[in-house]
Amino acid sequence: MRKVLVCVLLALAVTSVGLLALGDGERVLRVTFAWPTYIDPAVGSDFSSSSSLVNLYDTLVYPDVDGSPLPHVATHWETSDDGLVWTFYLRDDVKFHDGTPLTAEDVKFSMDRITTIGEGYGFLFVGRVTETEVVDDHTVRFHLSEPFGPFLTTLYRLYILNKDLVEANIKRPGPYGDMGDYGKEFLLTHDAGSGPYMVKEFRVEEELVMVKNPNYWLPLDPETPDEVRFIGTTEPATIRTMMARRELEISDQWQPEEALQALDNIEGVDIAAFSPGTEFYLMINTKKPPTDDIHFRRAMAWAMDYQTVVEHIFPGANQARGPVPQNLPGADPTVFQFHRDLNRAREELQKSKYHDQLDQYEVEFHWIAEVPAEEKVALLFMANMAEIGINVKVVKVPWMSVVEEMAQLETSPHIVSVFDSSHYPEAGSLLESRYHSSSAPTWEQNEWLLDPDLDAMIEDALATVDREERFQKYAEIQQYIVDLCPTIFLFEQVEKHAYQSAYVDWPTARGEVNPVMGYNMAARFIKVYPEKKQELLGG
Amino acid sequence: MKILRFVAKRLFMSIFVLVGLSILIFLISRVLPGDPVRMALGPRAPEWAVQNMREQMHLDKPLYVQYYYWLSGALHGDLGQSLFTRRPVMDDIKEFLPATMELALFAGLIMAIFGILLGAIAGRYSNTWIDNSVRIFSYVGVVTPSFVFAILFLLLFGYLLRWFPTAGRLSPGIMRPPAITGMVTLDSLITGNWAALGDALWHMVLPAVSLALGGMAQEARITRSTISDNLRKDYIGAARGFGIPERLVMLKYLLKPSLIPTVSILGLDFASLLANAFLVELIFNWPGFSRYGINAMLRKDLNAVSAVVMVLGVVFVTVNILVDLVVAWLDPRIRLGAERGK
Numbered sequence: 001m002r003k004v005l006v007c008v009l010l011a012l013a014v015t016s017v018g019l020l021a022l023g024d025g026e027r028v029l030r031v032t033f034a035w036p037t038y039i040d041p042a043v044g045s046d047f048s049s050s051s052s053l054v055n056l057y058d059t060l061v062y063p064d065v066d067g068s069p070l071p072h073v074a075t076h077w078e079t080s081d082d083g084l085v086w087t088f089y090l091r092d093d094v095k096f097h098d099g100t101p102l103t104a105e106d107v108k109f110s111m112d113r114i115t116t117i118g119e120g121y122g123f124l125f126v127g128r129v130t131e132t133e134v135v136d137d138h139t140v141r142f143h144l145s146e147p148f149g150p151f152l153t154t155l156y157r158l159y160i161l162n163k164d165l166v167e168a169n170i171k172r173p174g175p176y177g178d179m180g181d182y183g184k185e186f187l188l189t190h191d192a193g194s195g196p197y198m199v200k201e202f203r204v205e206e207e208l209v210m211v212k213n214p215n216y217w218l219p220l221d222p223e224t225p226d227e228v229r230f231i232g233t234t235e236p237a238t239i240r241t242m243m244a245r246r247e248l249e250i251s252d253q254w255q256p257e258e259a260l261q262a263l264d265n266i267e268g269v270d271i272a273a274f275s276p277g278t279e280f281y282l283m284i285n286t287k288k289p290p291t292d293d294i295h296f297r298r299a300m301a302w303a304m305d306y307q308t309v310v311e312h313i314f315p316g317a318n319q320a321r322g323p324v325p326q327n328l329p330g331a332d333p334t335v336f337q338f339h340r341d342l343n344r345a346r347e348e349l350q351k352s353k354y355h356d357q358l359d360q361y362e363v364e365f366h367w368i369a370e371v372p373a374e375e376k377v378a379l380l381f382m383a384n385m386a387e388i389g390i391n392v393k394v395v396k397v398p399w400m401s402v403v404e405e406m407a408q409l410e411t412s413p414h415i416v417s418v419f420d421s422s423h424y425p426e427a428g429s430l431l432e433s434r435y436h437s438s439s440a441p442t443w444e445q446n447e448w449l450l451d452p453d454l455d456a457m458i459e460d461a462l463a464t465v466d467r468e469e470r471f472q473k474y475a476e477i478q479q480y481i482v483d484l485c486p487t488i489f490l491f492e493q494v495e496k497h498a499y500q501s502a503y504v505d506w507p508t509a510r511g512e513v514n515p516v517m518g519y520n521m522a523a524r525f526i527k528v529y530p531e532k533k534q535e536l537l538g539g
Numbered sequence: 540m541k542i543l544r545f546v547a548k549r550l551f552m553s554i555f556v557l558v559g560l561s562i563l564i565f566l567i568s569r570v571l572p573g574d575p576v577r578m579a580l581g582p583r584a585p586e587w588a589v590q591n592m593r594e595q596m597h598l599d600k601p602l603y604v605q606y607y608y609w610l611s612g613a614l615h616g617d618l619g620q621s622l623f624t625r626r627p628v629m630d631d632i633k634e635f636l637p638a639t640m641e642l643a644l645f646a647g648l649i650m651a652i653f654g655i656l657l658g659a660i661a662g663r664y665s666n667t668w669i670d671n672s673v674r675i676f677s678y679v680g681v682v683t684p685s686f687v688f689a690i691l692f693l694l695l696f697g698y699l700l701r702w703f704p705t706a707g708r709l710s711p712g713i714m715r716p717p718a719i720t721g722m723v724t725l726d727s728l729i730t731g732n733w734a735a736l737g738d739a740l741w742h743m744v745l746p747a748v749s750l751a752l753g754g755m756a757q758e759a760r761i762t763r764s765t766i767s768d769n770l771r772k773d774y775i776g777a778a779r780g781f782g783i784p785e786r787l788v789m790l791k792y793l794l795k796p797s798l799i800p801t802v803s804i805l806g807l808d809f810a811s812l813l814a815n816a817f818l819v820e821l822i823f824n825w826p827g828f829s830r831y832g833i834n835a836m837l838r839k840d841l842n843a844v845s846a847v848v849m850v851l852g853v854v855f856v857t858v859n860i861l862v863d864l865v866v867a868w869l870d871p872r873i874r875l876g877a878e879r880g881k
Contacts, residue, residue, distance in 0.1 A: 028711070036623050043625065045581060118588030119580050126585050175595055188626055204624050204634065205834075206707070206826040233706065233824040237690050241698040241705045400573030400839075403582070423583065443582055 027528045029225035029504070031250040031521060032239060035232030037208055038120070039199065040187035041159035042113050045120040047253075050518025052208055052230060057159035057193035060088050060107070061152055063516040067329035067425040068467075069152045073102065073160060073194075083147030083465040090138040094217045096162040096194045104140040108132040109163035111142070113182055121157035124424060128154075147463040149470045150426045153329075156516050157424070162192040196220060196524040197228055207231050210523075223505075223527040243269055243498060246533055250506065250521075251498040257315065260496055268502030268536050272509035273316055276495040276517065277325045278421040280314075281434075282365075282381070282488035283446035284414065290361040291414045295352035296390075297485045300363075301338040302345035303384045310491050313376045320489035322478045323434060327492075327515050330427030332475040336482050338489075345388045362391045366405075366413040369398045374417050377490070381415075403443045416446040419493060425515045427474040428462050435481055447486040454480060503532035545867075546860060553856040557849065561613075564848040565606050568841050575839040579622035596620070596841070609845065618849075619842030623834070628846045631831060636850065637721025638708065639820070639827035643812040644722075645743050646750040651805055654755040658762025658801070659794060665767040673759055680756020686818035689749035693822060696745060704742050706824040713738045746823040750816055754808035758801050765797040799870050806862030810855045 031051075038044030039052045062072035074088040094102040111132040114122045128148060133141040144151065166183035169190075174181030183192070191199040196218070197210035208230040212220065233239070234252045236259040242248035244266050251263065253276075264271050282304075290296045310317045318326075322335035349355050365381060367374040375396065382392040395413070397405070402418075405411040422429035432439070436458050439445045457480065461473035481487075499506055505527040508520040576592045577584070593599050596619070597608045612619060618628040661673035697705035708723050709715055716726040716735050724743070727736035769775065770793065778788050816829035828847070835843035 026712075038625065040625075045583075118585050118591075122588070123583040123585060126588075175591065185626065188624075203826060204626070204631075205831060206824070209711075227711075229711070231706070231824065233821070235822050235824070237693050238706055238822055238824060241693055244698055245701060245705070247706075398572075400578070403577075404572065 027225050027530050028227045028229065029523055029526060029528055030229045030231060030248050032231045032233055032248060032252045034234050034252060034254055035205060037230065039191060039202065040184060041161060042117040042122060043120045047517060048230060051521035053159050054518045054522050055197040055210055055228060056191040056195045056199065058094065058195050059158055059160065060155045063156050063425060063514055063519055065512050065514050067515045079465055083463065084144050086142045086151060088140050092138055094194055095215060097198045097213060098162065098165060100162060100164060102160060102194050103137045104134040106160050106163045107140045108134050110158060110161045113161065116176060117182055124154040124157055147465060149462055149464045150424055150428050153424045153426050160194065165192045205232060220524055221527060223529065224524050225526065225528045228523045246537055249500050249504050253495040253497055255498065260498060263498035268500055269498055270501035271496050272499055272506065273494050273496045274508060274513040275325060275327050275492050277328050277515050278419050278493040279320050279325045280419050280490045280493060282490055283416045283418060284486055285412050285446055285448055286486050287409055287448045288414055290354040291363065293352045293354055294485060295348050296354055299345045299349035299352065299388060300385060301485055301488050302341050302348055303388050304488055305340050305380060305384050308380055309377060313373060314491060316494045317491040320492050322489055323481050323487065324427040324430050324478060325492045327513065328422055328427050329425055330471045330474040332478045335478045342387060349388055358389045362393050363415060364393045364395060364413040365415040366395045366397045366402060367417045368402060369396050377417055406443050406446055407441045409448050412446050412448065418443065420444055431474065431477050432458050432462065449486055502536055503529045549860045556856060557852050560852045561849055564845050565609065568844045569602060571839060573839050575622055575841055578839060618846040621843045622840045623838050628842050631843065632846060632850060633721060635826060635828040635831045638825060639813055639816055639829050641722040641724060642743065642747055642750065642816060642825060642827060643809065645747040646812055647809045649747060649751040650754040650758060650808060654758025655762050655801060658759040659766055661759065661763040662766025662770065663789065673763060677756040677760040680752050685750050685753050685815060686822060688752050689819045689822045692745045692749055703745050708739060708742050708825065709735060710738050746819050746825055750812055750819050757808065758805060761804055762797060762801045765800055766793060769793055769797050795869055799866055802865050802869065803862055806858045810858040813854055814851055
């Protein structure tokens with residue numbers, strides 16, 4: 001018995017040593033994300049990856065809060081008259097984390113790498129950038145296959161890598177010929193960037209730890225975090241506990257409403273809500289009876305109860321206005337917006353060729369099984385349509401099956417409910433990915449519009465280099481689409497994060513919302529006040 | 540010698556079990572709907588990038604050819620590349636398996652020690668308030684899933700009382716020991732990093748206890764039942780009649796034979812800890828093998844799914860062999876019966 005007691009006391013003594021952990025006085029920013037995270041600029045493209053890349057790397061241009069490009073590594077740029085050649089002039093004082101200077105060669109290497117690998121954000125450049133030319137150490141030139149007005153905004157995703165460092169860590173043989181694995185294995189857990197933060201440690205599937213770059217070429221406010229941790233968990237009970245213990249500064253956006261309410265009740269914690277540029281659509285198949293009839297579609301748009309959706313099913317969301325979220329550059333704020341009006345719905349239905357055959361047609365509505373709240377939308381839609389005599393069948397489908405069925409017109413249902421966002425921060429991105437004929441067999445378009453006039457309008461707008469002129473064309477396209485009524489534009493998603501408002505100054509929470517995914521997590525703009533945190537903990 | 544023959548025979552039979560398992564999981568994972576490569580690269584990746592990866596993974600070949608590539612790789616220790624971690628599956632196993640093994644070992648120890656202890660006490664004092672308390676605990680423990688305990692402990696000890704850490708294996712600021720075994724506690728002990736050892740043990744308490752409670756309750760019930768049965772047997776009465784001290788009667792004459800059914804169940808419970816740890820690992824953000832396995836299945840990460848199932852299969856087979864050996868040691872009738880059979 002005495003021996004047992006001694007062992008227990010010894011164990012307690014040993015474990016208590018571990019309690020001498022990190023003090024609460026350190027300036028650290030911890031954020032939770034849904035995993036996995038890829039910190040290779042040619043691989044990562046989801047939210048957590050984009051948020052990481054923004055901190056580890058630099059780009060030629062940087063998005064302002066209105067989405068417009070600001071000089072960053074590039075001081076200025078020129079475009080040829082035909083829009084095919086873009087020349088960028090680089091700063092001469094940018095250094096990578098290992099102290100080597102950033103030059104045009106590194107930019108070329110980064111572009112060649114991302115277009116060769118083709119993953120992540122590579123789709124923005126593959127087939128578009130035909131050649132990257134090094135004019136001199138601080139001048140780089142991109143040659144495009146066709147004029148592309150939004151090219152500048154796509155460069156928010158060209159993260160510049162340290163060519164020498166990557167080449168020194170290439171594993172051969174590999175799938176990229178002479179370039180072996182192109183440094184993919186190395187870049188899984190290391191960075192080769194020049195950004196304001198550097199990788200200290202990356203435990204795959206657990207946590208990314210970054211530390212401040214003391215030699216960053218831009219001044220960093222001393223109140224920005226010395227250490228940033230991105231943690232891979234979205235478990236509500238864990239998040240709530242960590243927030244209450246002040247072990248977490250910003251939560252992920254996947255917390256359910258009930259969890260957010262509980263988090264909001266914690267002293268010093270508030271909920272930051274903003275629109276990330278994601279819209280929820282009811283995509284209507286325009287080639288399948290009865291939804292191939294424009295009057296039938298308009299009747300559905302008039303009968304839909306938008307208010308119930310934004311007030312009760314997705315509280316805090318804003319009813320959408322047209323195909324483009326309003327915070328996306330190029331969105332038209334004047335485009336027509338439907339509202340619930342059963343009389344107009346019935347009038348419109350009377351004009352439809354199916355008005356006297358409604359009992360012979362059933363509209364099939366497919367919702368994504370992985371998003372349970374979509375079922376409520378589907379059922380509401382069914383109830384709303386029943387009021388004007390339209391029969392609806394609601395079907396729950398797993399995402400993988402939805403993607404497969406939307407690949408062919410024959411298997412595409414009448415309606416699919418999907419969240420979608422732009423590939424780059426301009427209206428043209430969504431207009432192309434949602435309504436151009438090339439996207440018809442993808443999950444981004446169930447409408448199967450296959451409209452050559454619309455295709456021509458979209459292509460013409462994207463080829464327009466002048467921003468104002470291009471945005472004017474976007475406005476015309478949005479009106480054209482709304483007139484066709486191929487979609488019920490339901491709402492713009494609101495992203496909600498719990499954060500420690502008592503000791504964290506997060507510009508996004510103050511309304512300075514960057515429309516480019518990941519840029520709201522740029523730690524160099526977020527301030528942490530450990531002394532205020534101590535007050536909270538002491539209280 | 541006989542033991543070696545027994546082990547060799549069991550190992551030989553296990554090969555057939557594992558091969559059959561590998562074929563089954565290989566087929567199941569590949570016939571499920573969805574394109575795993577497209578899922579991994581995203582819907583916007585160009586088709587040629589998707590096709591390249593399909594070719595690298597041999598997914599463009601017939602099933603039996605794919606299985607051949609997989610099997611020949613597995614025999615050389617290459618379980619392929621994970622579509623989601625983007626690195627060799629063996630690297631994933633080396634990182635995640637020790638984390639779960641560590642958790643399972645601690646949970647297993649808690650399960651065994653306290654399960655048997657509670658069962659023994661309840662059996663010894665059967666039909667008293669002690670016995671009734673243990674029985675109530677057993678019922679609650681058996682019917683309550685481990686994730687419920689996990690959330691309760693998290694909220695009570697982590698959120699309200701703040702006695703224990705609630706996420707991960709180590710606190711920030713504690714220097715992680717070099718990965719010798721991959722188990723932070725053991726590596727800390729080997730390298731003499733006492734701060735890391737203490738911190739790691741502290742992090743282990745809530746998840747290990749959450750995981751152990753169900754099995755502990757079961758062990759307690761079985762042990763209690765066997766002990767109270769054996770207490771009524773003549774040889775116990777005879778031992779007491781000979782004046783043998785009660786403590787010796789309990790430990791030597793009663794406990795050892797009573798442990799036979801407990802040990803059998805303990806083995807299976809321990810093996811199932813590895814598979815059932817998923818939700819506990821999720822709640823405590825424990826970077827373990829179980830969580831990795833479930834994520835692999837949800838993401839249709841083909842190579843990872845096959846590897847996870849095979850590793851669990853090997854663990855189950857190994858544990859079953861060990862359980863049989865322990866039972867044979869505990870019960871001389873089994874050993875002697877086997878010898879007489881020869």
